[in-house]
Amino acid sequence: MTEALRHARYVLSxxxxxxxxxxxxxxxxxxxxxxxxxxPYDPLASDTAQALNPPSLAHFFGTDQLxxxxxxxxVVATRLDLGIAVTSVALAFGVGTIxxxxxxxxxxWADRIIGRIVDTIMAFPLFVLAMxxxxxxxxxxxxxxxxxxxxxxxxxxxLARTEANVRREAGFVxxxxxxxxxxxxxxxxxxxPNIMPLMMVxxxxxxxxxxxxxxxxxxxxxxVRPPTAEWGIMVAEGASNIVSGEWWIxxxxxxxxxxxxxxxxxxxxxxxxxxxxxxxx
Amino acid sequence: xxxxxxxxxxxxxxxxLGGEAVLHAVAxxxxxxxRAETIGLVGESGCGKSTLVRLVTRLxxxxxxxxxxxxxxxxxxxxxxFGKAPERAQIQMVFQDATDSLNPRYTAFHAIADPLRxxxxxxxxxxxxxxxxxxxxxxxxxELLPRFxxxxxxxxxxxxxxxxxxxxxxxxxVLDEPTSALDVSVQVVILQLLQDLKERLGLSYLFVSHDxxxxxxxxxxxxVMYLGRIVESGPAEEVFNAPRHPYTRALLSAVPTxxxxxxxxxxxxxxxxxxxxxxxxxxxxxxxxxxxxxxRCTEVMPxxxxxxxxxxxxxxxxxxxxxxxxxxxxxxxxx
Amino acid sequence: MSIDRQSVPxxxxxxxxxxxxxxxxxxxxxxxVGFTLKRGETLALVGESGSGKSVTxMAIMGILDDAAHATNGRITFGGLDMLAASPRVLDEIRxxxxxxxxxxxxxxxxxxxxxxxxxxxxxxxxxxxxxxxAPDRAxxxxxSVRIPDxxxxxxxxxFELSGGMCQRVMIxxxxxxxxxxxxxxxxxxxxxxxxxxxxxxxxxxxxxxxxMATLLITHDLGLASEYCDRIAVMHAGxxxxxxxTASLFASPRHPYTAKLIAATPGEVPHLADLASxxxxxxxxxxxxxxxxxxSARCERMEDDCMLPPVPRLVLADGAExxxxxxx
Numbered sequence: 032m033t034e035a036l037r038h039a040r041y042v043l044s045x046x047x048x049x050x051x052x053x054x055x056x057x058x059x060x061x062x063x064x065x066x067x068x069x070x071p072y073d074p075l076a077s078d079t080a081q082a083l084n085p086p087s088l089a090h091f092f093g094t095d096q097l098x099x100x101x102x103x104x105x106v107v108a109t110r111l112d113l114g115i116a117v118t119s120v121a122l123a124f125g126v127g128t129i130x131x132x133x134x135x136x137x138x139x140w141a142d143r144i145i146g147r148i149v150d151t152i153m154a155f156p157l158f159v160l161a162m163x164x165x166x167x168x169x170x171x172x173x174x175x176x177x178x179x180x181x182x183x184x185x186x187x188x189x190l191a192r193t194e195a196n197v198r199r200e201a202g203f204v205x206x207x208x209x210x211x212x213x214x215x216x217x218x219x220x221x222x223x224p225n226i227m228p229l230m231m232v233x234x235x236x237x238x239x240x241x242x243x244x245x246x247x248x249x250x251x252x253x254x255v256r257p258p259t260a261e262w263g264i265m266v267a268e269g270a271s272n273i274v275s276g277e278w279w280i281x282x283x284x285x286x287x288x289x290x291x292x293x294x295x296x297x298x299x300x301x302x303x304x305x306x307x308x309x310x311x312x
Numbered sequence: 313x314x315x316x317x318x319x320x321x322x323x324x325x326x327x328x329l330g331g332e333a334v335l336h337a338v339a340x341x342x343x344x345x346x347r348a349e350t351i352g353l354v355g356e357s358g359c360g361k362s363t364l365v366r367l368v369t370r371l372x373x374x375x376x377x378x379x380x381x382x383x384x385x386x387x388x389x390x391x392x393x394f395g396k397a398p399e400r401a402q403i404q405m406v407f408q409d410a411t412d413s414l415n416p417r418y419t420a421f422h423a424i425a426d427p428l429r430x431x432x433x434x435x436x437x438x439x440x441x442x443x444x445x446x447x448x449x450x451x452x453x454x455e456l457l458p459r460f461x462x463x464x465x466x467x468x469x470x471x472x473x474x475x476x477x478x479x480x481x482x483x484x485x486v487l488d489e490p491t492s493a494l495d496v497s498v499q500v501v502i503l504q505l506l507q508d509l510k511e512r513l514g515l516s517y518l519f520v521s522h523d524x525x526x527x528x529x530x531x532x533x534x535x536v537m538y539l540g541r542i543v544e545s546g547p548a549e550e551v552f553n554a555p556r557h558p559y560t561r562a563l564l565s566a567v568p569t570x571x572x573x574x575x576x577x578x579x580x581x582x583x584x585x586x587x588x589x590x591x592x593x594x595x596x597x598x599x600x601x602x603x604x605x606x607x608r609c610t611e612v613m614p615x616x617x618x619x620x621x622x623x624x625x626x627x628x629x630x631x632x633x634x635x636x637x638x639x640x641x642x643x644x645x646x647x
Numbered sequence: 648m649s650i651d652r653q654s655v656p657x658x659x660x661x662x663x664x665x666x667x668x669x670x671x672x673x674x675x676x677x678x679x680v681g682f683t684l685k686r687g688e689t690l691a692l693v694g695e696s697g698s699g700k701s702v703t704x705m706a707i708m709g710i711l712d713d714a715a716h717a718t719n720g721r722i723t724f725g726g727l728d729m730l731a732a733s734p735r736v737l738d739e740i741r742x743x744x745x746x747x748x749x750x751x752x753x754x755x756x757x758x759x760x761x762x763x764x765x766x767x768x769x770x771x772x773x774x775x776x777x778x779x780x781a782p783d784r785a786x787x788x789x790x791s792v793r794i795p796d797x798x799x800x801x802x803x804x805x806f807e808l809s810g811g812m813c814q815r816v817m818i819x820x821x822x823x824x825x826x827x828x829x830x831x832x833x834x835x836x837x838x839x840x841x842x843x844x845x846x847x848x849x850x851x852x853x854x855x856x857x858x859m860a861t862l863l864i865t866h867d868l869g870l871a872s873e874y875c876d877r878i879a880v881m882h883a884g885x886x887x888x889x890x891x892t893a894s895l896f897a898s899p900r901h902p903y904t905a906k907l908i909a910a911t912p913g914e915v916p917h918l919a920d921l922a923s924x925x926x927x928x929x930x931x932x933x934x935x936x937x938x939x940x941x942s943a944r945c946e947r948m949e950d951d952c953m954l955p956p957v958p959r960l961v962l963a964d965g966a967e968x969x970x971x972x973x974x
Contacts, residue, residue, distance in 0.1 A: 202413030206476070208371060209405055210427035211395040224417040356839035357810075465927075466696075495695040496866065497924040500910045507918055522840060525869070525912035529921070566844035568869035569913065578848070581841055583795070584809070 042304045049301030055294040062109040072100035074107040074260045083277050093279035095268060097258075101280060104260040105287050111261050112291070115176055116241040122180035123241075124187055124234055128226075131191025132218050136199055142192075149185045157182040161244055165253045175254040179244045183237050190233060194226040228307035235299035239292035246288055262288045315383045316344035317516050318368065318484055323377035323387075325363050329589065336588050337363040339540035339597075340377070342616065345484065350510065350517040352531030352548060354524060354563070358585060360540040361520050362488070368518065369405050369486050370394040381484070401431040404482040408489035410469035414461040420447075420472045421457040427480045442479065449512075450475040451505060467498035471505070478509060486518045491526065503530060524567050528552050533622075536560045539585055539597035542616055546623035556619065556630040558602045579603065596628070604629045650725025650744050652827045656683035657860050658707070663720030665706055672932035676702045677884045678940065679720065679956075686827070689854065689861040691871030693907075694881035697928050700864045703881075704830045707862075708747055709737040725827060743773040746821035750833040752813035756805040762816045763789070763801025769823045788819040792849060811842035818850060825857050832864040847874050869913045872896060880904045883928050883940035890966035900968040903941050939971065947972045 043050045067074075072090075078098035086093040092101035134145040152160065164178035195218070198204060207217050246263025248254040255261040257268070262284040269280030325338040338360045345351050355361045366372045368379065370391050379387035386399050394400055404427075407413035414423055424443045428434045434442060444454050452471045461469055470490060477485055487506070491499040507530065510517060521527050527534060527548065534551050536544040536559065544557040555561045562579040581601045591597065596609040608628045616626040665677040677699050684690050692700045705711045707722055709729060722729040724745065729737070749755045757765055766788050767781035776784050782801070789797035792815040805813055814834060821829055831850065835843035851874055854861050865871055871878050872892050879889040880903065888901040896914075899905040908914050909922040926944035929936055938955035942948045952971050959969050 202407050202409055202411075203415040203418075205371060206405075206407060206413045206473075207415070207426070208395065209369065209400075210476070211400050211430035212426070213395055214392070221415055225415065227417075356841060496868075496907065496910045497695060499912075500921045500923040503912075503918065504921065504923070523912065524840065529912050529915070529918040563840060566841045567913070568844075568867070568873040578844060580845075 039305045042301060046301065046304075048297055049304070052294050052297030052301060055290065056298055059109055059113060059291060059294065062106050063113045064110075066106045066110050070100075070103035070106050072103040074099060074104040075258050083272075083280075085277075086279050092283040093277075095265075095280050096272070099258075101265070101283055104265060105262070105284055108260040108262050108265065108284070109287075111172070111255070111259065112242055112245060112263075112288075115172065115179065115245045116238050119176045119179035119241045119245075120183065120234055120237045122176070123183035123237060124230065126180070127184040127187025128191045128223070128230060130184075131188035131193075132195045132222055132226075134188070135192035135195025136218050136222065137214070145188065145192075149188045152181060153185045158244065158247060161248060162251070162253060165248055170253060170256060172255060175245050175248055178248070179241045182244070183240060186233060186237065187230065190229060191226060194229065195222055198222055198225060228303045231302040231306050232299040235295045235302055238295040242288065242291055242295075314347075315380075316346045317349075317382060318345040318518075319378075319380040320344070320368070321378045321380075323364070323367060323379065324375045325360075325367055325372070326375040333589050336540050336591055338367065338374075339588075339591070341537075341540075341542055343535055343542060343545060345516050345518060347483075347516055348510070348514050349533065350519055350531045352527035352534035353518060353520045353537060354522065354527055354534060355537030356522065356563075358539070358588070359537040360588075361537050363540075364537070365405070365486055365488055365518070365520055369403055370397075370400075395430075401427070401480040402483045403486070404477040404480065404484075405486040405488065406473050406477045406490045409493055410466070410473045410490075411461060411493075413473055414469060416461055419458050419460055420452070420464065420468075423472055424457075424476045424479055427476060431480050443475075446475045446479045447471075449478070449509065451501070465498075466494050467501065470494060470498070470502050474502075474505070474509070478513065478515075481513070482515070484516045484518065486520070488520045489522065492521070492523065499526075506530070524552075524564065536563070539588055539591070541597060541626065542624075543598070543626045544624065545616070546620075550623065554634060556623070556625040556632075557627050558604050558631060559598050561631055561634075604631075650727050650740065650827065652686065652725055652744075654726045655685060657686045657688075657725060658684040658828060658862075659721075659723045660703070660707070661721045661723075663703070663706065663722060664718045665702060665711070665715055666718050667712065668714045668716075669932075673934075674931045675884060675936065676715070676931060677706070678936075680881075680884070680886050681720070681959075682879050682886060682889055684828070684860050684862060686860055687854070687858040688877070689851075689863060689875040691863045691865060691875035691878045692881060693865060693868055693871050693878055695866055695907075695928075697883065697931075698881040699884040700881050701832055702884075704747065704832050704862065704864055707830065708741060708745060709734075710741075739773075742769055742826070743824045744826050745828040745830065746824070746826040747830040747832065748814070748817045748821050748834050750836050752817045752834075753805050753808075753810065755817060756813060758805055761802045761804055762808070766801075766816070766820050766823055769820050773824045775824055784823075785819075788823055789816070791822075791853070792816070792819045794819075809842075810838050811846060814838065814842075814846050815849070818846070818853070822853055822857070822859075826859065828860045828862065829854065830862045830864070833866070834863075835870070836865075836867075843870075850874075868907065868911045880907065884931060885940050886969060887941060888966070888968045888970075890962075890968075891964055894964055894966060898974075900962070900966070900973040901941075901970050902945050902947050902974065905974060939969075947974075 043053060076099065081094050081098040082096055084090055084094045090100050090102060092105060095101055130145045134142040161178040161182050164181060165174050168174045204217060204221060207221050245254065249261050249263030250267040255264055257264060265284035266281045272280050321342050323338055323341045327335040327337060329335055341364060353361050367374050370386060373391050374387050378385055381399050381403065389397055421443055424446060425439055428439055428442055447454055447457060450471045452468065452475060456464060456468060491502050494502060509515060519527065519531055531548045533546060534548045535542050536557065538559050544551060544560045551560065552564065555564055562581050565577055565579040583601050586597055586600060593613055594611060596614055599605050599609045614626045614628050616624045618624050619630060661681050663677055663680045667674040667676055680703055692703060694700045706717065707729065717730050763782060763785045766785040770776045770781050770784055771778060786797045786801050789801060794800050794812060794815055835846050850861065863871060863875055875892055877889060877891050878895050880887050880901065882903050888904045895904065896908065899908055906922065906924045910924060912921065915921050924944060929940050929943060937953040939952045939957045942952040949972060957969050958971060959967055960973065961967050
């Protein structure tokens with residue numbers, strides 16, 4: 032374990048971009064955890080007298096149409112957005128990877144069934160599918176998570192399937208059989224660790240998509256409902272005000288959203304390096 | 313006479329290829345391995361030795377025939393479930409490419425510990441002690457145990473592969489070209505290690521190799537395979553000095569011998585091997601490439617007959633005079 | 648641009664040192680490597696992995712990695728200074744005057760192009776034939792390397808051919824323009840014994856027909872001795888001994904050569920007679936490497952072995968040994 036941590040530190044020190052990305056991610060996580068406790072204003076408290084104030088020392092990001100402090104809302108929204116992203120990616124990764132491994136390793140019926148499920152999902156434009164799922168199941172945060180998980184599942188399943196297929200006849204798999212490992216044990220203890228580096232990159236990219244997906248759904252009114260603070264909804268609420276000159280209502284949530292996605296993408300390479308033992312000298 | 317450690321009779325492995333086509337990877341093999349014996353298995357690509365090895369180690373199931381280990385039939389137990397059989401720990405294998413046979417995400421310790429955990433239910437300090445003991449036996453310094461395969465040299469990886477195989481105290485060790493990827497100087501060390509382990513632990517070896525010089529040094533008896541069948545077997549020195557099957561003779565003539573130009577004594581094998589798909593059971597597998605081809609070779613497949621005690625050849629016209637001239641094969645028109 | 652095929656020697660390497668710039672340091676891959684090769688002669692470069700044999704071959708062909716540079720020495724091929732030649736001149740020379748075949752022939756062939764076309768490509772590149780003549784000439788080349796049914800095979804793809812046949816195609820491509828020098832880098836590693844024998848016999852035969860010089864790179868001493876007039880033994884980027892084949896085996900002068908022979912299974916009667924070579928290769932990134940890179944492992948080492956330069960002794964039969972205390 033300490034070996035792994037030492038390696039992690041080595042990777043971070045090697046690459047400034049990775050360090051920056053991880054620092055940013057840590058910052059986001061802190062906001063998510065501590066957000067509601069440290070913000071200057073109650074994100075839900077409206078004060079119409081203060082509505083539509085541009086950014087100032089009192090309100091860093093200005094106020095929206097209902098006089099709510101945008102800065103507080105943005106910070107508090109971190110918890111929700113990150114939460115949705117992480118949960119849905121965890122689901123997509125978990126279910127997709129196992130499904131893909133089973134399909135690629137065992138072949139036969141498992142491969143056919145899982146293949147058809149994945150094909151069905153991919154037949155739809157993914158955002159439209161997410162919209163459909165949330166619309167059908169109801170406007171709740173849980174359903175956003177499920178919808179996002181479902182539409183991101185195919186990527187993991189396909190990746191895992193290909194990797195399992197390639198490694199199915201590798202020497203170490205045969206050696207594992209000689210050591211008395213059952214087929215399931217081989218999938219979980221021999222193959223899964225081997226594909227983790229690749230999956231890690233995918234996880235970080237998918238985190239970005241997941242956040243955009245959640246924000247997108249909220250933007251069009253599906254999913255998170257007002258007055259909940261969430262980046263997508265805030266952008267939607269501020270969109271119409273851009274024309275009238277109140278640029279700050281949509282801009283700041285949008286910038287933070289962009290920063291989060293950017294951060295996840297940058298983290299991908301770093302994560303892969305940390306998890307792959309081949310990078311250790 | 314005590315029962316041999318491994319007894320293989322009439323072993324076949326057929327792969328249906330769709331329609332009527334069937335690939336005869338192993339077309340009927342009989343042999344035995346005694347305790348503390350090293351048997352060399354030689355043959356070129358496509359002869360079926362990899363398939364035979366996987367049958368003996370029970371990684372795949374035979375299509376026909378029997379495999380008896382220490383008197384117990386193990387061929388009928390499906391490969392999928394062989395991991396639970398008591399014989400699993402008794403038959404182990406060392407792979408050709410040590411790099412490929414080690415999980416890149418497992419440390420050397422983990423790789424060696426795996427069979428001990430799975431087959432001997434060992435854990436904790438007993439496990440650690442055994443792994444270190446086996447590492448010592450194979451000449452692997454204990455400080456290398458926490459390393460990953462890409463941090464180890466070729467020779468070290470080979471040792472990890474051997475350590476893993478002997479950790480569960482097998483009786484039969486199958487070695488599939490264990491030194492072909494290694495430098496000459498490393499190969500020496502590994503070969504001598506294998507000999508030492510064999511003597512200390514009383515192992516039997518089935519040593520597969522394309523390097524006939526190595527086989528000659530290490531093996532008591534050898535089996536020569538061609539197109540899914542054993543064509544010659546006998547004590548190593550005898551087969552090397554006086555090969556009786558034309559294929560063995562051709563094979564030996566192709567081994568580079570320093571000092572002499574063997575080009576003049578080269579016995580050609582013109583053309584390509586016969587197809588292993590739906591082979592004609594009446595025609596000898598070497599017919600068409602064999603300089604001794606005659607009509608009888610297309611009428612009856614030669615059986616592996618004993619021409620002297622311990623010496624078997626599958627040929628209607630075994631070579632008796634090693635200095636005889638070699639001519640181009642005269643073929644009978646094949647119906 | 649062509650070279651002088653009659654020059655004696657055809658290929659001369661003098662004092663060649665090559666370094667690689669890598670992330671973990673400067674790797675001193677070759678250290679004052681030198682040998683000569685005459686027209687029609689076969690020389691084997693023998694050594695274990697890491698000895699620098701492939702680097703030498705690639706230096707001759709001018710296909711070294713960008714990270715490599717020759718810090719010293721000269722390569723003279725048919726009168727032409729290869730290290731100083733311009734890339735354009737080298738492009739002309741490669742394929743026409745000097746050709747190379749590699750290990751793993753299937754990987755060296757274009758998998759999506761029929762082999763007949765690949766041979767024709769080389770012929771057209773070096774301007775020996777017209778576009779109309781090229782396909783027929785390609786079929787001729789295929790039959791010269793004994794590929795059965797060459798007219799039909801010319802339309803085959805590499806994946807349809809066995810390893811041995813792919814190697815024949817490579818040989819056909821290499822010999823298409825009748826080069827003066829053929830470099831064969833482990834051409835038969837991975838092939839069956841009988842295929843190996845046939846391929847090597849084929850190379851030897853074609854070399855004799857075209858008076859082509861052959862540089863065989865191999866780790867297999869047995870192979871080298873069977874097919875080559877002379878053998879040069881390499882260790883850690885240095886040539887330690889060069890001698891005619893018979894005398895190399897009869898009386899190896901360099902301690903490493905003797906050890907290498909004693910470690911070769913075909914050379915000893917019993918397993919117990921096989922001797923391993925103690926120690927390992929030195930780290931070529933070190934700046935303080937001793938003058939003789941074998942000295943750390945050598946049983947004959949004395950203090951003066953560390954001091955440069957290591958003397959090169961030339962012996963009666965043209966053999967050379969680079970050692971301060973040869974046997």
